[in-house]
Amino acid sequence: MLAPAVAALEAQHEVVVRCARQAIDEARQRILRGDLNAGDTVVAATVSLLAELLHDPYPPVINGTGVVVQTNLGRAPVSTHAARAMAAAASGYMGLETVLASGERGGRGSVITALLRVLTGAEQSLVVNNNASAVFLALRALCGGREVLVSRGEAVEIGGGFRIPDVLRQSGAVLVEVGTTNRTYAHDYVAAINERTAAILRVHASNFAITGFTARPELRELAEVAHAHDLLLLEDVGSGCLLATERFGLEHEPTLAESIAAGADLVCASGDKLLGGPQAGIAIGRTKVIETMRRHPLARALRADKTCLAGLAATLQHYARGDAEESVPVWWMLSRTAAWLEQRVATWLAHLDDGRFSSVATQSVVGGGSLPGKTLPSYALSIVDPQRNADVVARVLRSQRPIVFPRVEDQRVLIDARTVLPEQDDELLVALKSL
Numbered sequence: 001m002l003a004p005a006v007a008a009l010e011a012q013h014e015v016v017v018r019c020a021r022q023a024i025d026e027a028r029q030r031i032l033r034g035d036l037n038a039g040d041t042v043v044a045a046t047v048s049l050l051a052e053l054l055h056d057p058y059p060p061v062i063n064g065t066g067v068v069v070q071t072n073l074g075r076a077p078v079s080t081h082a083a084r085a086m087a088a089a090a091s092g093y094m095g096l097e098t099v100l101a102s103g104e105r106g107g108r109g110s111v112i113t114a115l116l117r118v119l120t121g122a123e124q125s126l127v128v129n130n131n132a133s134a135v136f137l138a139l140r141a142l143c144g145g146r147e148v149l150v151s152r153g154e155a156v157e158i159g160g161g162f163r164i165p166d167v168l169r170q171s172g173a174v175l176v177e178v179g180t181t182n183r184t185y186a187h188d189y190v191a192a193i194n195e196r197t198a199a200i201l202r203v204h205a206s207n208f209a210i211t212g213f214t215a216r217p218e219l220r221e222l223a224e225v226a227h228a229h230d231l232l233l234l235e236d237v238g239s240g241c242l243l244a245t246e247r248f249g250l251e252h253e254p255t256l257a258e259s260i261a262a263g264a265d266l267v268c269a270s271g272d273k274l275l276g277g278p279q280a281g282i283a284i285g286r287t288k289v290i291e292t293m294r295r296h297p298l299a300r301a302l303r304a305d306k307t308c309l310a311g312l313a314a315t316l317q318h319y320a321r322g323d324a325e326e327s328v329p330v331w332w333m334l335s336r337t338a339a340w341l342e343q344r345v346a347t348w349l350a351h352l353d354d355g356r357f358s359s360v361a362t363q364s365v366v367g368g369g370s371l372p373g374k375t376l377p378s379y380a381l382s383i384v385d386p387q388r389n390a391d392v393v394a395r396v397l398r399s400q401r402p403i404v405f406p407r408v409e410d411q412r413v414l415i416d417a418r419t420v421l422p423e424q425d426d427e428l429l430v431a432l433k434s435l
């Protein structure tokens, strides 16, 4: 007979048997190592294996870290409008490749191309799985077997295994480094051009900053150099920003429209950083360049799925309508003022009659490879528990439900009000009250 706890999980009989065998094997190993009581935990271990398989595989999390684009927590949350569009695309059929009126085959991304055209000025676009695949496909399709010029200061690692020199090598293009780590001039690129050169690649320094004695040419200058020598200018801009970040007290982050206006032939960006949409790689640029990428066999292997396209189109519509600041969560978070956040923390505190909680001024960061080292003044709920140190409290918050990911700073646990989503106040209070 099944233990009641196992029966309650309602798993298929064979799945229960496999989990039990795994638990028994593990207990046996522990007994062999001298833990003679390990057999007592077999039922509990089976239940926990089954629970892992059957419950909340990706439980929702309240982000109290103050990092807006938090890669470990899933990067950008999408807007309600985008989430609905993605759910509808996932659960039904949709007019993906069919031109609805005629019933003929059309392009998968034609609405997205039309939106990106009005938002960035680019002639054409192609959406792939993520920015890493966009850059890889571009180098492979446009520069395979030929040389690509990259500034020494831009032959960088973006994180998670994306290193420009490695991506170039894998793509079949040949990396030619020009200039120095801190200073590179237009004439450094010119000096490296020969008959094997295919392109100049500019990489945005998304997750670090070189400061001090530095120089690098404007994108416009690079476009002039490239086009005077019949080369392509490719840019990996990273964050895919469509709004002027300085309006929110942040440093200027290059926008997609600026890159196109400066003369880049191709610009690649992520869909789930400052654009605030689903995971995607967005390639925009000249028709000839995009069509060469689209026709390459790898394009099929890297293509975006229907939920991504639906979510991206819905996200871009916010920018077209002009409501991105309120509706796209990344921009809602970035546009909150310190005074507004201070008030939000005060509202939380009013529900928490507990001396362990207080309000403190802090700094949020954009994260996700955008605006490195730049912070925004914010407010956080601070927790100081006389019974437990900060790391223990943080661990409890991460392990109970609702799950809260806080930040630990100076022996305090902080929950930054900027990154808690607008509809999460009640859940957060539930988590805090059960501490």
Ligand SMILES: *Cc1c(COP(=O)(O)O)cnc(C)c1O
Binding pocket: 130, 131, 132, 133, 158, 162, 203, 204, 205, 206, 207, 236, 237, 238, 239, 269, 270, 271, 280, 281, 368, 369
């Ligand atoms: C984030 C980033 C990437 C990788 O983008 P993914 O969408 O995570 O694949 C590549 N280049 C730059 C400059 C980036 O900032």
